Amino acid sequence: MEIIKTHYNRRSFLKVSAAAGGGMVIGFNWLMSCAPSQEKAGLAMPDEWFDINAFLKIGNNGVVTIFSPNPEIGQNVKTSMPMIVAEELDVDWGTVLVEQAPLNTVKYTRQLAGGSQSIRQGWKSLRIAGASARHMLMEAAAKQWQVPVSELSTDQGVIKHTSGKTIGYGEVAAQAVSVTVPEEVQLKDPKDFKIIGKPTKNVDGQKVIKGEPLFGLDIQREGMLIAMIVHAPAFGMRPKSVDDAAARSMPGIKDVFVINTLPDGVEPQWSDVNAFKELVVIVGDNTWNVMQAKKALNIEWETVSAPMDTNSYDKALSDLLEKKADTPARKDGNPEEAFKKAAKIIERTYSAPFLAHNTMEPMNFFAHVTADGAELIGPIQTPEFLRKTVASVIGLPEDKVSINMTRQGGGFGRRLYGHFGVEAAVISKRVNAPVKVVYTREDDMTQGTYRPAYKVKYQAAIDKNNNLIGLKIRGAGIHESPVFANRFPAGAVDNYVVENHALESNISTGAWRAPRSNFMAIAEQCFLDEVAEALGKDPIDFRLELLERAATNPVGQNNDYDPARYAGVLKLVKEKSGWGEKKNGVHRGVSAYFCHNSYVAQVLDIVMKNSKPVIQKVWCAVDCGIVVNPEGAKNQLEGGIVDGLGHTMYSEMTFTNGKPDQNNFHNYKLIRNSEAPLEIECFFVDNGIDPTGLGEPGLPPAGAALANALYAATGRRLTNQPFYKEEATISPM
Amino acid sequence: MATFKLKINKKTYSLEADPNMPLLWALRDLAGLTGTKYGCGIAQCGACTVHLNGAAVRSCSLPISAVGNSEVTTIEGLSKNGDHPVQKAWEEVDVMQCGYCQAGQIMSAAALLNQNPNPSDADIYNAMNGNICRCGTYLRIREAIKLAAQMK
Numbered sequence: 094m095e096i097i098k099t100h101y102n103r104r105s106f107l108k109v110s111a112a113a114g115g116g117m118v119i120g121f122n123w124l125m126s127c128a129p130s131q132e133k134a135g136l137a138m139p140d141e142w143f144d145i146n147a148f149l150k151i152g153n154n155g156v157v158t159i160f161s162p163n164p165e166i167g168q169n170v171k172t173s174m175p176m177i178v179a180e181e182l183d184v185d186w187g188t189v190l191v192e193q194a195p196l197n198t199v200k201y202t203r204q205l206a207g208g209s210q211s212i213r214q215g216w217k218s219l220r221i222a223g224a225s226a227r228h229m230l231m232e233a234a235a236k237q238w239q240v241p242v243s244e245l246s247t248d249q250g251v252i253k254h255t256s257g258k259t260i261g262y263g264e265v266a267a268q269a270v271s272v273t274v275p276e277e278v279q280l281k282d283p284k285d286f287k288i289i290g291k292p293t294k295n296v297d298g299q300k301v302i303k304g305e306p307l308f309g310l311d312i313q314r315e316g317m318l319i320a321m322i323v324h325a326p327a328f329g330m331r332p333k334s335v336d337d338a339a340a341r342s343m344p345g346i347k348d349v350f351v352i353n354t355l356p357d358g359v360e361p362q363w364s365d366v367n368a369f370k371e372l373v374v375i376v377g378d379n380t381w382n383v384m385q386a387k388k389a390l391n392i393e394w395e396t397v398s399a400p401m402d403t404n405s406y407d408k409a410l411s412d413l414l415e416k417k418a419d420t421p422a423r424k425d426g427n428p429e430e431a432f433k434k435a436a437k438i439i440e441r442t443y444s445a446p447f448l449a450h451n452t453m454e455p456m457n458f459f460a461h462v463t464a465d466g467a468e469l470i471g472p473i474q475t476p477e478f479l480r481k482t483v484a485s486v487i488g489l490p491e492d493k494v495s496i497n498m499t500r501q502g503g504g505f506g507r508r509l510y511g512h513f514g515v516e517a518a519v520i521s522k523r524v525n526a527p528v529k530v531v532y533t534r535e536d537d538m539t540q541g542t543y544r545p546a547y548k549v550k551y552q553a554a555i556d557k558n559n560n561l562i563g564l565k566i567r568g569a570g571i572h573e574s575p576v577f578a579n580r581f582p583a584g585a586v587d588n589y590v591v592e593n594h595a596l597e598s599n600i601s602t603g604a605w606r607a608p609r610s611n612f613m614a615i616a617e618q619c620f621l622d623e624v625a626e627a628l629g630k631d632p633i634d635f636r637l638e639l640l641e642r643a644a645t646n647p648v649g650q651n652n653d654y655d656p657a658r659y660a661g662v663l664k665l666v667k668e669k670s671g672w673g674e675k676k677n678g679v680h681r682g683v684s685a686y687f688c689h690n691s692y693v694a695q696v697l698d699i700v701m702k703n704s705k706p707v708i709q710k711v712w713c714a715v716d717c718g719i720v721v722n723p724e725g726a727k728n729q730l731e732g733g734i735v736d737g738l739g740h741t742m743y744s745e746m747t748f749t750n751g752k753p754d755q756n757n758f759h760n761y762k763l764i765r766n767s768e769a770p771l772e773i774e775c776f777f778v779d780n781g782i783d784p785t786g787l788g789e790p791g792l793p794p795a796g797a798a799l800a801n802a803l804y805a806a807t808g809r810r811l812t813n814q815p816f817y818k819e820e821a822t823i824s825p826m
Numbered sequence: 827m828a829t830f831k832l833k834i835n836k837k838t839y840s841l842e843a844d845p846n847m848p849l850l851w852a853l854r855d856l857a858g859l860t861g862t863k864y865g866c867g868i869a870q871c872g873a874c875t876v877h878l879n880g881a882a883v884r885s886c887s888l889p890i891s892a893v894g895n896s897e898v899t900t901i902e903g904l905s906k907n908g909d910h911p912v913q914k915a916w917e918e919v920d921v922m923q924c925g926y927c928q929a930g931q932i933m934s935a936a937a938l939l940n941q942n943p944n945p946s947d948a949d950i951y952n953a954m955n956g957n958i959c960r961c962g963t964y965l966r967i968r969e970a971i972k973l974a975a976q977m978k
Contacts, residue, residue: 167924167961294920301925302916303908304861304901308926311860319855344827344844380864381844381851453865453873453926453960502863502926503960534866724920728963732923735962758870758958767951769964 095280099221136188143266145229146274147200148178148222155250155263157184160194163215164206164474165297166504167732168788169725172296174215176721180288181223181281184250184262191296196476196496206474206504207604209689209786212721216783224278226269233268234260249287283719283781292724297500307500309471310531312459317527318347320376320520321383323390324369324540327751329398329599331371336391340375343389345382348524349375354515359485364478367512368541368601374516376524380531398599400751403546406571407444409596410548413569414442418592423578425649426588428554431563435554439627443551443616445814446745447571448544448605449755451763454502455537460517461527466493467518472501472508479511483518494518506604510542538761539753543746544605545571547612551620554588559628561639563588568613571598575609575616581659581687582621584652585639600748606736607789610688614793615741615800615814618684622801623810632683632801633667654687658716661778662694666714669776670696679709682801684794690785692716692778695734697770697798701806705824708738708770711798713791715775718782726787727775733791734773739764741796742816742823768823830890834859835903845891850874852890853900861901861929865958872957875930875937876900882937882953901929904936912936915974923961931957935971944975 139152149159159175175191196204203214227247234252235242237260244255250262283289300307325331337349355361355370373392377383432438458471460483467489473479476496484491501508513530521528532540547570554563564586568576574593583589605611625635637660642648644656663685666672672683678700685694694714699706713730720726743762747754755761800811803821811819832839834857841856848867853859853876862885865873869884876885877899904910908917912935922928931954938945938953945953950971959967 167922169923294917295922295925297925298917298920298922299908301922301928302901302913302932304859304929306860308863310864313858313860379851379855381847381855385844385846451960453863453871453924453958455864501924503924505960534868728920728923728966731965732962735964736960739962757868758866759868763958763960764962764964765958766954766964766967769962773965 096277097217097221097280098277099225099275136190139263143270145226145266145269146222148219149182149226151262151266153263153266155261156188156190157182157262158190158192160192162194162201162204163211164204164476164498164501164504165193166206166474166501166508168206168211168504168729169295169722170206170211172293173212173721173725174219175296176288176293177216177219178223180286181220182227183247186288186293188250193498193500195498196480198477204476207506207509209691209788209790211786213690213783213785220280221278224280225275228275228278229269229272230262230265232272233265237265237268289719289721290723293722294724308454308502309457309459309499310454310502312470312499312529314459314461314527317459317529318376318378318524319380319383320374320517320528320530321387322516322530322532322536323373323375323387323392324536325394327400328368328541328601328748329400329751330394330396332373333393333395335373339389339391340386343382343386345378346386347376347378349373349390350523352516352519352523354486354512354519356486359482362478362482364475364510365482365512366510366542366601366603368599372516374520376520376528384533401598401600401748402750403747406546406596406598410546410569413594413596414548414550414567416594418567418594422576422591422593423583423649424590425583425586428563428565428588428590431588432552432554432565434556435563436557437555437627439553439555439624441551441620441623441810441812442548443619443812444548445546445612445615446747447546447600448740448744449538449746449761450505450507450542450605451538451761452503452505452507455534456507456513456532456540457530458514458517459527459529460514460521462487462518462522466495468495469514469518470497470499471514471517472499473511473514474504474508475511479514482511482515486515487518487522505606506608507542510603534758535756538756541601542603543600544608544611545573545602547575549575549613549616551616553620553624555627561586561624561628565590567592567594569594569596571596571600572602573609575612577609577613577653579651579653581643581654582639584643584647584649587648589648599751607688607792610686610789610793611737611740614684614686614688615796618686618794618797619800619810619812622682622804633663633672636663636685658692658778659685659687662692662714662716665776665778666694666696666712669714669774670712672696680802680806682798682803682805684797684801686790686794688793689789691787691790693790693794695794695798697795697802699799699802699806702824705822706803706806707824708799710772710774711770711795713773713775714778715787715790716778716780717785717787717790718780719784720777721784723777726777729787730775730791731773733789734795735764735769737792737795738770738799739768741799741814742821745815828891830893832890832893832898833895834898835900841890843890845889847890849876849885849888849890849893849898853885859900859902863926863929865927865930871927872934873927873930875933875957877933877937880937880940882934901933904932910936911974911977912939912970915970915977919966919970919973921963921966921970923963927957927959931959931967935967935974938971939975945971
C-alpha cells in the first residue's frame, strides 16, 4: 500500500461548489435532456446526491456518479478514467454512473485529449480522488460509531468495523460531505485491484447502439440557427467580395456576412492553427437550406500568399534532403569518418503525403453568446484553450465563457485546433441567437491542419567485419522535420547524426494521431529491416542486439527510451508469433516502435492472392505498464493497426495551385472493412509499472510491418506512401 | 416547399421540406431523429444508413420526395429497447470506439441479416464495405455480425 500526499490542503480545492472556477450556472438543457441521462439497467436512482469531491457524488442509496474530466474522442477515457476513481473508492462498478465533466480548470487539471496522456497524467489524481473520498466516508462512519478509523475497512461500497458491523457508503455520504479532506491517503496495492485490469464495456455503449443524441452535431436548441462557413478554395487566398443576392432570397436563409476569427490584437493560442481566418458565413433555419444557399453564393477571392503545388513542395523537400544542416540535431562519434571507412553503404529515402484527419463527425460547434456570457457545447480536444481564444475574440472575461464537451465522433488530433468553436461564438454574437456551426465533409477535408508531408533519408555505414558502424538520418517536412533525434536507434550506434530541415508553407498542418511517429516508424523500421538483411541477420535479433548495446553501453546522452522495455515487447512478439517458423506461402514482417510513453512490437503475416496481399494476422505486443481496461486497450490497438495500415496504403492529400485535389471519400480513400487484417491478437507485458496511454502507440509500427512482409513476398522495398501507388492494394479475400 | 407524410419507425410524420431535401436532413433537422449520422453527403461512407422497407439505403442521397409510402426505419426504431440481435451483439463485443459511425454500421448489418441470416465472410465484406469506420473497429464489426447471426 502506498501513502500519498493528496495536495488537498484547502478544503475548497476539492470541494464542489457552484461557483468553482467562477463558471456561470447556465441551463444545460440539451445536455440535461440527452447526454447524462442516468439510466443503467437495474440501478435504482437515489433520492438525494451528496457531492464528495470534484470527481464524484454518492447517492443516499449508494449509487455513485463519477465525473470523467477529459474529452472523449473514441480513446475510451470516459470508461477508463472513472474506473481508476472507482477502484480507489472501492465500489462495485455496477453501481457507478459516469458523466462527462464540463471544462473547469479549478477542479481539474489537463482537460485535454492529446499525446495519449490522459491515463498517464491522470493516474495519480484519479486515484487520489477515489481514495480521499473513501477516507472521508470511513471518517464519517468512525464518527457515527465512535470508533477509531483505523478499525475500519471497506469492501465494494460497504464500510466494515472489526466488530463485524457494516454500513453502506450511501448511508454515511451526507456526513462525509463535511469531513475535512485528508492531506494524505493510502492507495491500494495494485495486487488488490478489482476494477483496474478487468475488461470493462464502454459506458456509452448502450446509448450509441440506440442512436441517442451524444455528439456535437446532434445538438438541438429552441431558436437555434444553422451556420455554415465558406473558406477560400485554395491555401493562400481570402475573400475579396461577396455577391449574396441570390443566396439571401433562398428559403430559410437569415443572413450572409464575412467574419475574421482571429482579428488583430488577439493573441493566438498554440491551438489556433488555421489557414482560413476570414470566412464567408451563411446562416439559416436548417442544414439543407443553408447547404443549398451556400452553392448560390458568388464569392471573389484574392491571393495573399503564393500557392503551393504537390510537385513543387515535393521537389523542395527532396532538395532539402541533399542539403547539409547548419547544426545537427544530434551527433555522436564521427559519422564522416565512419562513412569514409565503410565497406558498404546502404541508402534509402522514404516519403509520405499530407493527410487529412477525416473524423467521421465533421467539425461543428454550438454557441450561444449574449451580453452576459457565452455558452459553448461541442466536440473539442482542447477546451481550455478554446475558452481563452473565445473570451479574447468576443470580448468577455474567461469566467463568462462556459464549455461543455459532447462525445466526439473521432479526434485524431483534428479537434485540438478549435477554430470551429471560435467561429460558432463569433457568429452567435453577430446574429444574436444560439447557433450550430456545421462543416460539410468538403469544408472539413479542404480546411487544412493536415499531417505534414515528410521525407527522410537514411544512410547506414557497414564495415568489412559486417558491423553497423554509422547512421546518418536527414529529415525534411512541411513546417517541421519528422525526425526525433534522441529516439532509437540513437544510443545504439557509435557514429550517428541527425539533421532536420523544415519547409514553410501556407498549407496549415497539425498533430495527426502519433505525430511524426506515424511516418518515422515506417521509415526507420523498414530501413532497419534492410540493414539487418545486408548484415545477414534476423530482423528481430538485429534489433535486440542494438537494444542490448543501448542498455549496456549506451552511446551519447538523452536517449529517449528504455532499452529493456523496448526489447521486452520484441521478445514477447517473437515468442507469441512463433517467429522463425516457416509456413508455406506465408510472408512475415516485423516492426517495433516507442512513442507516447508506450512500447509496441508487431509481427504481420500476409499471403499473396492474385499478386495481392491478404493480411492474415497481426500479433501485437505492448508495454503500457498497468492495463486499466484490457477490452478498451485491445480495441485501441486493433484500431491503431487498421488506421496505420489504411493510411500507409491508401490515403493522401495533394494540391494544385494551392487547391486540395481531394475533398470527399470518393477521391480520398480510407481503408474498408474487407481490407483490415483477418485477425489481430494483443499481448501485454505484465510489469506493474504506472500506466501509459494507447490512443496512439498502436498505429506507427503497423505500416512498416506490412511493408516488411511485402518485401518478403515480392522482393521490392516500398518507400513512398501511399503504397497503393506502388501496386500494393490489399486484397479483399 | 411541400408537405410530405413519412412513415418513420411506425409513426407518421408530416414534414414541410424542399422536395430535394435528402431524407437524412429531414430526419435530423425536421423530425428530430439525430441517430442517423451525416458523414459525407455523397453515399460514400454509410454513416447515414437507414432501412427503406427493410433494405439498407443511404439517406444522404435519397430525396424526401422519393420516399413515398415506404416504411423508413432508423436506428431509433430498429428495436424498442436496443435489443435487436445486432444491437445486443454490438454491445456484447464492445465494438465502438468514438461511436459516430456505428448507427450506420448497425443498420447495414441488420439489413444484411434480414436478407441473409448466415452470411459468409465475403457476404459481410460486400454488405459492410460501404460503411467507413475511421477508428478501425472492422474486426469487431465482423465478429458482432457473426454473433448476431447466431442469436437470431
